[in-house]
Amino acid sequence: MAKLTIRDIAALSGLSKSTVSLVLNNSPKVDPATRRHVLAVMRRNRYVPSFAATALAKGSTRLIGMVVPGLSWHMVASINLGVAAVTEQHGFDIILYTATNDRDYGSLIDRVLTSSMSSGLLVVSHEQPLEPLVQLHQEGMPVVLVNTIDADVALPSVTADNYDGARTAMDHLMQLGHERIACVQGLMRYRCCQDRYRAYLDALREAGIQPDPELTKPGDFVPEQIRARSRELFALPADQRPTAVFAQSDVTAYGVMTAAAEAGLRVPEDVSVLGFDDIESAAQIRPPLTTIQQPFVEMGKRAAELLLSEIGTNDDDPGTDAEPVGEKPSADLPRLVMPTSLIVRASCGPVPVTRSRRGRSQTTKA
Amino acid sequence: MAKLTIRDIAALSGLSKSTVSLVLNNSPKVDPATRRHVLAVMRRNRYVPSFAATALAKGSTRLIGMVVPGLSWHMVASINLGVAAVTEQHGFDIILYTATNDRDYGSLIDRVLTSSMSSGLLVVSHEQPLEPLVQLHQEGMPVVLVNTIDADVALPSVTADNYDGARTAMDHLMQLGHERIACVQGLMRYRCCQDRYRAYLDALREAGIQPDPELTKPGDFVPEQIRARSRELFALPADQRPTAVFAQSDVTAYGVMTAAAEAGLRVPEDVSVLGFDDIESAAQIRPPLTTIQQPFVEMGKRAAELLLSEIGTNDDDPGTDAEPVGEKPSADLPRLVMPTSLIVRASCGPVPVTRSRRGRSQTTKA
DNA sequence: CTGAAAGCGCTTACAG
């Protein structure tokens, strides 16, 4: 019952450790019959090579670190599903770092990365500084950012096309006849929120509509804040009130809907509400939320593939200090931007008839 | 820039590897001044011991495996938060196994466990057979089940008090005057669902109400199914229709609410709906859902503590085959059952007046 | 195609 080692397997199969090791590593140099025999012995004895010994000898592990900002987000769960699917396929396991605060994040950088515990790092959007990661990456550690929160960093990344998603959202709303469209923003220090807001503005302008600053409200992803700001929106005189609201996340949309209900407004009859993310409950709430779906699972997959390929190429040791690495022009960095999709459900409808031809104080230019 | 080893640190500080190692392991035998010096050298050079080498030499890792059933569940996210909080405190990291299908689960057993990659295993409710785990545990591998789906297994576990939670839910409903209370069940092969259902039945009976089989509907956690079965409930003649529904999960409750809306019934005016879990969106939907909260984060913490203590005691090697381990009487197994809480929101109200004094075909006994 | 030997970077008795 004591753990078997390669030596035991060697003895049991009447061969040397070397040969057993070659079998373990799928070397073509080993005789097929021998290989089969060894494999059988290993199976019969439920032999599994020591993870630590292999890692030490090979100088690398089949482990990738995944840094996530607390798992309460739908996003993280879905991304992980994608990541797990591909890492598993390649025999890699995931070390999960739930960095809920700055402390763990800081220690992580040293601990994980330098100890060569993981051969690569997947970092899901979080608020900590990325410079240490950039440096690590330049020193040869594979790193991929998923859904990064920051603007451009010199790191490979996979993100959703937030700008295009928001444009699609706005197009949908405008096709329904809406012109007085409000925007309840998320955390504007996040790149994704900036992109979504820029799209909101551009969509309006390109349709010849001058955005009304009063229709932009900061929600900051904080429920109370979202609700309070939405109330302001719905307290506007009837002819200034928005006929539609673009919420920068589904949860934000929930807050908007609550405020609408409190104001005695029906969704979508009196006001349309459109979200972003397509979290699980979006289809469950009343009315089901029309929203922009982010392809999180797919993003996770692509990110894992990217990371694994980086690890692959990095397999042959970079060698001496002599030749400087990390001079990569940032143009070389893979930057995947994944398309989003509009999920039409019931929270958006045509602009109310009584409003469709008048009261557009979101001044029309043309 | 090449990775530093203990040898380098030894050289840099003018000492032997042994002494450096002792410092690394906080041995009291080392001179305080020496220790400070070595520590300084390590810090200055950003030295981090090789994870693999340490693991090999010590024969154990500071890694625990966490097996989860796909991360789309609120539950898993919260449990992980708790687990991460305590493992981190003890310098342990988490290997995440997302077992979405039987295949990965099977290979996992061999791979993870025998390779001594992780020193313990945390298994969050999943559907695969637990026997292999029981065996592993008896062979000395620390294993803790969180929110296990099965009935009693000979493994330490942490679960929520599902029975009591459901009783509390029923009490709340009955205090509001409800007697015709329906139950939309989850997956009845899960222990938690059985417990909740048993509580439903008991609560009714102890109040002298004979449960009406027609008011029990299988939802199986499948949205379509939930909605269809709920529709049947609301299609009953007015005097047989339930005035309240106990849904075995929040998502189930969403389905019930949707069906109610479709049937033109208002929540809670015409029918009360009560859930179980308290997922994030429960507070966001309209009306906010009254539900039973499961203390997932806390459960994660307790489970991690349990596991870590198992690992701790197991630190001294079990030794030879000679003395049989695993004879533990199952009474010894820690089985934590955590209390739930009733979260009162707006989805439950008093029984409709027109119904309160009549139409109780859920026959009263006394 | 197979084996003997050195080495991966630590830890741990054992001396001193």
Add this chain to the structure above:
DNA sequence: CTGAAAGCGCTTACAG
């Protein structure tokens, strides 16, 4: 309190 040496379980040239 510190150092020399063996060992953890693999892998990897190098011979043969």
